[in-house]
Amino acid sequence: MLTRLLSGDTxxxxxxxxLLLIILISLAFAPFLFPGTKSVETAARICIFIVLVASYDLLLGYTGIVSFAHTMFFGIGAYGTALALSTTGPGYGALIWGMAAGAxxxxxxxxxxxLFSLRVKxxxxxxxxxxxxxxFAVLVSQLSWLTGGEDGLNYKIPRELTPAFKLIDEKIFDVRINGKLLAYYLVFFVSVMLFLVMLRIVNSPFGRTLKAVRDNAFRAEAIGYRVVWYRTTAxxxxxxxxxxAGSLLAIWLRYTGPATTLSLEIMIDILLMVVIGGMGTLYGAVLGATLFILAQTYLQDLMGAASEATSAVPLVSMLVAPERWLLWLGILFILSVYFFPTGIVGRLRAGRG
Structure with missing residues (x-):
């Protein structure tokens, strides 16, 4: 049953x-295992970015296509949901058609x-x-009457998905069972479903053909596969x-703006997550997104604690100062690429550890 659910790709x-089971259980019970706003926010971002990174791996890792437009699609989904909710009100109908329109x-x-570009090199x-x-990012910033410009859009979502809604009055394991918790589990379960759908796609005959196109497009064309069609479909x-994934972010944040969806920084982060986790392995998206977002969120705090602990050693204290967290994040990335050239998943599978 588990093998069928994972589409045979164990x-x-x-x-x-x-590692995957630890991440799955941690995300499934995050509100109870790691109570606190910051922890739940981090868990929700991990869920969303797992889908986003896996979708990019479908393009880069399985098809061999390098694209820098992925944040544009992410933003289209987010703005589609945001515009639907801001124009027609916080209803479930608006939520559904906004997600569908964005997609x-x-x-x-x-x-x-x-169709216009994949025929070129x-x-x-x-x-x-x-x-x-x-x-597209410039256009969104300029159309302030529609998109809110640089300020973005704030909107309401259905009340059942907001902290104001209480499912029950009593706490369970010291956690309020409110709309915010329901919103988290909406994000979690939709993310799991989308990930399993992509896992099914890459392990289907279509997915195996994508790998053939990636490995040798000329040979695939020679034996009768329409390479451009497969690349375009992917x-x-x-x-x-x-x-x-963008729609899920819009629902979770209740805000959509260029900085949260369309920035080049997010595109670079997606590339890093794919490389760290391992290209051509959707499981790499799980590990890459989890490690990267945890580092982004908590590395600065850990360095602050390390800086205080080493305050008696001036040079060390200066090196681990919290404001240098980006430097150490870059060093961690370089080390991960050096020691795991095929990504964490590729290394673990090669070692059969």
């Missing part, structure tokens, strides 16, 4: 299996980019996607998943 490493628009954009396609994503599927 972790193939006891250590990897243990649909992202699919159309991806189809247009794919990889580097030119990457440049085209970068130009399109940059133009681009569209990846865009739809990214848009749905």
């Amino acid at each position: 972790p193939r490493s006891s250590l990897l299996t243990a 649909g628009v992202a699919a159309l954009f991806a189809l247009a980019i794919g 990889a580097i030119f396609f990457a440049m085209v996607t970068l130009a399109v994503a940059s133009a 681009t569209v599927l990846s865009a739809v998943m990214a848009a749905l």
Whole structure:
């Protein structure tokens, strides 16, 4: 049953299996295991970014396509949900059609980019996607009457998904059972479902053909596969998943703006997560997103504690000062690439640890 649920793509490493189970259980019970606003916010971001990074791995790792437009699709999904909720009110109908509209628009954009650009060499396609994503970000910033410009959009979501709604008055394990908890589990279960759908896609005949196209496009074309069609389809599927991840972020934050969805910094973070976890392994998205977001969130706090503990040693205290957390994050990334050139999942599977 578990093998069928995982589409036959098991972790193939006891250590990897243990890590994935720890992450799954931690996310499933995060509000109870790690109470506190910051912990739950971090867990929700991890869920959303697992979907986002996995959708990019579907494009980069399984199809061999380098795109810089992924945050554009992420933003389209977020803005689709935000506009639906801000214009028609905080109803479930608006929530559903906003998510559907965002995914649909992202699919159309991806189809247009794919059909017009995937016939060119990889580097030119990457440049085209970068130009399109940059133009889209500028457009969103300029259309303040529609998108809120640089300030973004604030909106209401259904009351049952807000902290004001109480499912029961009593606390369970010292946790309030309110709308915020329901919103977290909406994000969690939708993220799990989307991840399993992508796992099914990459382990289907379609997914195996994508790998053949990635490994040798000329050979795949020679034996009868329409390479452009497969690449375009993969681009569209990846865009739809990214848009749905954006919708989840919009629901969770109740705010959508260029900085939270469209920035180049987010695109770079996605690339780092894919490389750290391991390209061409959706499980790599789970590990990469979890490690990267935990480092982003808690590394500065850990360095602050280390700086205080080493205050008697001036040089060490200066090196681990909290304001240098980005430097150490970069060093950690370099070390991970050096010691895990195929990503964490690739290394664990090779070692069968």
